[in-house]
Amino acid sequence: MTSHYLLKTEPSEYSFADLARDKETVWDGVSNPTALKNLRGMSPGDRLVIYETGDVKCAVGMASVVSLQGSDAKEPKVKLKAGKPLPKAVPLATIKTSKLFADSPLVRQGRLSVVPLSEAQYRYMTGE
Secondary structure: OOOEEEEEEOOOOOOHHHHHHHOEEEEOOOOOHHHHHHHHOOOOOOEEEEEEOOOOOEEEEEEEEEEEEOOOOOOOEEEEEEEEEEEEEEEHHHHHHOHHHOOOHHHHOOOOOEEEEOHHHHHHHHOO
């Protein structure tokens, strides 16, 4: 079964455009225990939404999980493959007004960098 997640990134450090250029990257450097648990829960084929923080505050693109190196439980490394940009960027303000996200950690735990998404939430953001 495919799972869905949202990954937050600071575009001045690594943007969706950087991922699109690189085609693949290893997502690491996560320190929050809940975010690490979410990373460790990923499997190849899982679908991802890339969300840019900072001045952007929008979901901007898609990616998928290629592989997970979880041998170091404190620092799992997830290899991602770039997907398409979202048809339309989804601002945080729009997400907060959707009832789909009322109980989501995305709006309840603003600092969480790896957030699980329901299929409905994923479809809302991606239009798929």
